[in-house]
Amino acid sequence: MIDFDDYLDKYNRFDRTQLYPAHTGYRHLILESIVKRIVAGLIGAGLAAYGGTVAYIQHFDHQGGPTLSADSPTLKDPAAKAAFDVLREARCDYCHTKGADLPFYFHLPVASTLMQRDLEQGLRHFRMEPVIAAFQKGDSPTEEQLSRIEEVITQNRMPPSLYLLIHWHAHLNEDQRKAVLTWIDAERRAHYAGNGVAAKFAGEPVQPIPESWPVNADKVALGEKLFFDKRLSGDNTLNCASCHGLDKGGVDNLVTATGIGGQKGPINVPTVYNSVYNIVQFWNGRAATLAEQAAGPVMNPVEMGSHDWKDVAAKIINDPDYGAQFATLYPDQPIGKDTITDAIAEYEKTLITPDSKFDLYLKGDDKALTDQEKHGYALFKSIGCSGCHSGPDMGGGAMEVMGLEHDYFADRGGAFTAADSGREDVTHDPLDKSRFLVPTLRNVALTxxxxxxxSVKTLEDAVRKMAYYQTPAGKISDQDVSDITAFLKTLTGKYKGVPLEQVKATP
Structure with a gap:
């Protein structure tokens, strides 16, 4: 009987090329052909699996996602409906809303690690829930929300490239991007166009600041007196204007505030001018209203240093003029925290600074700006500054993370302070770490x-750092810095008809 194993072993060990040298090349050709077929098969199988995954993901994406109820007004608004369809097709909600039903690959070991970071960054950078709710109700998103969407659509930054490797259908073509931008323009013209704005600028992210705000004139008069009254402080040495000088752009021009007894505060003073347009007050947004903000410094031991509102009220009551005013304006309320801060807030509503050079430009005066200033505004929009600094106040409409593109705090050096925590100190949500109220850019050259x-001593350096830390533009040229700075200097307005640089410290 033949031992086939032994036979095959001898056959395989026999060097047949000694008898048939030509067989060597032929053998290599056969092996090469076999390898190519195997590789082609593997590639084909891989492509088939990849294609199948893409097809499944597309089906999954279309089955889920935000939907509009049958009675949603958006269904009758072609521009809004088209924009909603684009944002839904891209499934922006995956990374920009909490609790979205994610595709299966988000839960795979390697993918989950990669995707978790994207999810956290998406939630940290922008939230879609209020935008989806606005579509549902037929309302307009806020000016800041419109500007943020406009920014990423214009720069073609979303959806991100890694996401598009699987979600092919989410790639936005030119028509889809145009649909979103058309909707944004329509929303601005319908809901946010400033009074007196030229028609060609009605769809701009920035609008002229209004001339005034509705107020009670008698409360304003009372609030003005209180704003400058040093008896609100514990030792009668400080008033609201000590930190919010009307002659200093509404600030004190110090790194951090100087309070009672020369104590230094932990954070830079925000301007009081145009603060009525802020959605919340203070850098970390801890005050919901102007009145609530006005109350904070009075009792802060590092700021005005009073200990009890009863003590403050006792000083005020002894002034006969105050007594008559409070009795008339607040007949059913005692003099105290609520009435004092209500009057101060009413006064602060009048601290509006219209009629800047840029306002005149937006209202149709093309000669109000130089070519450099106009180019600076164009750069301001194109690199993404207007994504946050939008609306009439060019800020105050949202809270944003400091260091979107690079780690500001690591580069700055020094200790990370409680003040650096920002909104997280209020909400205790890690997603709010270092999130601050977007400051107004009105009168920024003075603040x-x-x-x-x-920490920043020149406006040019502020522009350079903001471009680097907050926009995808990164390091911009000195000329671009100069042009944007020139534009920002056109935002200095007037208070009661007087250029802000000439306003006196006291009325």
Whole structure:
């Protein structure tokens, strides 16, 4: 009987090329052909699996996602409906809403690690829930929300490339991007166009600041007196204007505030001018209203240093003029925290600064700006500054993370302070770490030093750092810095008809 195993072993060990040298090349050709077929098969199988995954993901994406109820007004608004369809097709909600039903690959070991970071960054950078709710109700998103969407659509930054490797259908073509931008323009013209704005600028992210705000004139008069009254402080040495000088752009031009007894505060003073347009007050947004903000410094031991509102009220009651005013305006309320801060807030509503050079330009005066200033505004929009600094106040409409593109705090050096925590100190949500109220850019040339920590000494350096830390533009040229700075200097307005540089410290 033949031992086939032994036979095959001898056959395989026999060097047949000694008998048939030509067989060597032929053998290599056969092996090469076999390898190519195997590789082609593997590639084909891989492509088939990849294609199948893409097809499944597309089906999954279309089955889920935000939907409009049958009675949603958006269904009758072609521009809004088209924009909603684009954002839904891209499934922006995956990374920009909490609790979205994610595709299966988000839960795979390697993918989950990669995707978790994207999810956290998406939630940290922008939330879609209020935008989806606005579509549902037929309302307009806020000016800041419109500007943020406009920014990423214009720059073609979303959806991100890694996401598009699997979600092919989410790639936005030119028509889809145009649909979103058309909707944004329509929303601005319908809901946010400023009074007196030229038609060609009605769809701009920035609008002229209004001339006034509705107020009670008698409360304003009372609030003005209180704003400058040093008896609100514990030792009768400080008033609201000590930190919010009307002659200093509404700030004190110090790195951080100087309070009672010469104590230094932990954070740079925000301007009081145009603060009525802020959605919340203070850098970390801890005050919901102007009145609530006005109350904070009075009792802060590092600021005005009073200990009890009863003590403050006792000083005020002894002034006969105050007594008559409070009795008339607040007949059913005692003099105290609520009435004092209500009057101060009413006064602060009048601290509006219209009629800047840029306002005149937006209202149709093309000669109000130089070519450099116009180019600076164009750069301001194109690199993404207007994504946050939008609306009539060019800020105050949202809270944003400091260091979107690079780690500001690591580069700054020094200790990370409680003030650096920002909104997280209020909400205790890690997603709010270093999130601050977007400051107004109105009169920004007068409000240095800049940033929440007061670390920036020149406006040019502020522009350079903001471009690097907050926009995808990164390091911009000195000429671009100069042009944007020139534009920002056109935002200095007037208070009661007087250029802000000439306003006196006291009325």
């Amino acid at each position: 240095g030093p800049w940033f929440h920590d007061g």
